Amino acid sequence: MTVETGSGAVDGSPDGTDGATDGARGADAREPEDAWGEVTPDAARRLLLAAVEAFAERGFHATTTRDIASRAGMSPAALYIHYRTKEELLYQISRVGHERSVRILTEANDSATNPADRLAAAVHAFVRWHAERHTTARVVQYELNALAEEHYTEIVALRRRSEEILRGILEDGVAVGEFTVADIRGTALAVLSLCIDVARWFRSGGSRTPEEIGTLYADLVLRMVGAPAGGSREGDRPER
Amino acid sequence: MTVETGSGAVDGSPDGTDGATDGARGADAREPEDAWGEVTPDAARRLLLAAVEAFAERGFHATTTRDIASRAGMSPAALYIHYRTKEELLYQISRVGHERSVRILTEANDSATNPADRLAAAVHAFVRWHAERHTTARVVQYELNALAEEHYTEIVALRRRSEEILRGILEDGVAVGEFTVADIRGTALAVLSLCIDVARWFRSGGSRTPEEIGTLYADLVLRMVGAPAGGSREGDRPER
């Protein structure tokens, strides 16, 4: 089993260019739950996909290895050719998901210079991902404590990284006078919590698109930090 | 097994004033996780308490009936004298917890007349409960989908009730011009989500008390709805 993540490869596979099959992130003609295109043996990817669905629906502990295997169209034993344990499946899902989270926040943070735009971009992209990939995100965000001890601590480090990025934006915003925030740490935690929880309640059939929710949440968060006007980032209108 | 809930009693217990035992919110000498004082046979209450702890730690499916029973100091079979199934334990926890949630929101909603004060009171009390009783709240909010079909639909109705209360406050606030909210339904959902998620990340040993988090969140939510000044409700200071 091989996963390319761009950083922190766990198994000793060469950083091959196999992922080129889905081009530059394959944003065109996107399937409902791909984003696992980099997982190399086809069967391993199908198993991962099946595990994501099953974990999201029933939770890690309520999901049986037989269920995962049969969703992937394979026998129960096939799972253990590609993954040592059921927990390793969760670990791979969690690791890739968290790395993507950090990358989304990092890229948004680098996409602008003034804190308000950085914050809006970060919240918008982060929330959009949680809505668009809510099945994956639900597993990533809510099945954490089923991880083995060592895997858990590794994932928690990634989560702290996300927290730091957001806190950094708030600190910059307060420093330059764009934000009015008394408790920076607490507010950063609240903002992150607000975004993450989208994965819990979002349903695909709902009345709002991920894009719309991203926009709504970016506006709400700008208000939370006391940024002068909600929609000040796109264009340059000073009000409304 | 008998539980008094103050409203919507399922089994035939009188709507007694037993809740007076914890006085006005029982802030004095409060035990870590009581609030189940109304459960009548002592053994049944101990089992409920044990189940709350176990479900919160490991999740419903990962918790065994043997674990619950042994936490309560009883044999595995004793559980089935007081509850028909493991799921019924979850159902009782979920039902009582959701009824308490609705009651907290209702009382806060009735505690003032102007929408800003009502919203601040609701968020403050709701968040405080989720932090103070985070063990219970975690089960109540995040183990929902382990419920049986009929129990699930009953609980979902209670959740919709909470949603409506919050949405009502926002509607009133917009109507009288205290709030500036474009998407009332989406904002109400976001506010509720923000409050609920406190149960996920809150730890007892943290640097903030439930009271402090309640205050912080009330302020954040007032900002989210565009209420004029964050701290305008207690006292009358127009700023900060």
Place this chain on the structure above:
DNA sequence: CCGCTCCCTAAGCGGCTGCTCAGCAACCGA
């Protein structure tokens, strides 16, 4: 003393769990 009720336990049942292992078909370079 009886007989009855209320709680509780020891033992265990059928079934499902994560996981293993021997074996086999398909492909591969030589």
Place this chain on the structure above:
DNA sequence: TCGGTTGCTGAGCAGCCGCTTAGGGAGCGG
């Protein structure tokens, strides 16, 4: 043609799961 590797299956193991059942002991009205 052939040995070796890869990817998979059928069968199954040990152990744990939710839940049941038979029975026991303490209390209690009579």
